[in-house]
């Protein structure tokens with residue numbers, strides 16, 4: 001097969017693909033009013049959820065034996081479960097969330113909130129056990145046994161708590177770094193099982209729900225909606241999209257030592273709503289790889305019936321890509337990401353790629369109009385590590401831009417050089433893509449050069 005078909009000079013100039021005529025617009029900018037409305041709605045939800053148990057008795061029972069522990073146990077339980085609900089909504093990656101928070105924001109908030117449901121729900125279990133033990137004047141362990149064995153749905157709730165605490169433990173940084181990412185990811189999915197197991201006890205015992213059918217219905221509907229979002233956007237839609245495009249590998253091309261491009265063929269790719277700079281979660285259906293999906297940015301806009309990713313082999317999955325057989329079937333999830341031309345706020349852009357971050361820069365460039373005069377900086381330790389640079393050179397030339405190659409070790413080349421190479425940097429949108437450390441350093445350089453935060457767009461590959 002002709003692996004040169006993504007060469008910018010060979011792509012027909014007036015092709016529908018190139019003009020974007022067949023593509024739906026995707027990756028809109030995060031929307032500030034929508035963001036603030038969502039924060040207010042989230043805060044009101046939390047207020048309501050906390051207000052219910054407070055107004056409904058536990059506050060007036062504070063003076064009773066075990067009343068304080070009961071109050072703390074009830075409120076931490078409701079707050080923790082509400083945050084778990086928000087986590088499930090965030091995990092759905094519903095497109096509206098990207099509009100509100102941006103893709104980076106969705107992941108950021110999912111990570112930031114993650115410890116809190118576990119901490120609060122554990123506190124809930126401890127304080128309620130203490131409360132009941134104090135009220136019954138019994139030992140804590142004995143009372144815990146009574147609660148588990150006699151209260152409705154408490155056996156399943158205890159299993160759920162065990163799973164949550166287990167997930168909390170394996171997520172501690174010291175342990176997480178020792179567990180393969182995929183194993184951790186599969187284990188953390190057990191959180192869904194825990195939330196399902198805990199649900200019945202919430203309705204049966206929660207002070208906000210006992211005797212309050214409306215609150216029960218509201219709570220049930222909220223959880224059903226969150227579950228539906230996950231099923232639709234994480235299962236249904238990817239399955240539909242994978243079936244619709246029926247991708248399979250047609251070629252694997254070595255780009256440099258350790259970097260390969262995988263070219264896939266599929267159906268109706270002109271209908272795939274993807275922008276340059278966006279990524280898909282790719283699942284290669286081989287006996288060794290089918291159970292894990294990894295994110296890779298498209299390294300060129302699709303040229304139907306072909307689409308391409310370019311990957312650096314850094315671990316088991318990415319190294320295995322070099323050995324893919326022609327005909328391997330591929331399932332996809334996405335596209336995701338807001339590192340796209342539509343995030344641009346100024347008239348001109350500076351695109352900075354560190355190492356394999358070149359993939360996103362390559363495909364964003366393709367989405368920029370002719371004569372948009374982009375400045376592009378490719379950073380690599382050695383000349384031979386520069387991949388796709390010929391294609392980038394042609395794309396930059398078509399757009400009347402400038403290309404700079406910054407080659408050399410960290411001690412030899414400072415990112416501050418970019419301020420001299422692109423003196424009008426402060427008037428441009430700055431796109432930075434590459435490994436996490438590189439993205440951080442390049443963004444700091446841009447800030448020092450006077451680029452406003454909202455004009456800095458980042459995509460960190462965490463390699």
Ligand SMILES: Cc1cc2nc3c(=O)[nH]c(=O)nc-3n(C[C@H](O)[C@H](O)[C@H](O)COP(=O)(O)OP(=O)(O)OC[C@H]3O[C@@H](n4cnc5c(N)ncnc54)[C@H](O)[C@@H]3O)c2cc1C
Nearest residue numbers: 294295296297310311312315316317318356359461462463
């Ligand atoms: C949005 C996005 C787009 C990406 N696009 C590209 C691309 O176009 N080309 C390319 O070569 N690489 C890209 N990556 C990085 C690529 O996903 C990882 O290198 C790959 O998943 C590593 O898997 P592994 O099993 O080979 O290595 P592992 O042994 O699992 O990991 C090696 C390193 O990669 C990190 N990593 C592993 N999996 C992920 C993951 N799913 N998300 C984030 N970091 C991970 C680990 O923290 C570790 O530092 C992208 C990453 C992200 C987040």
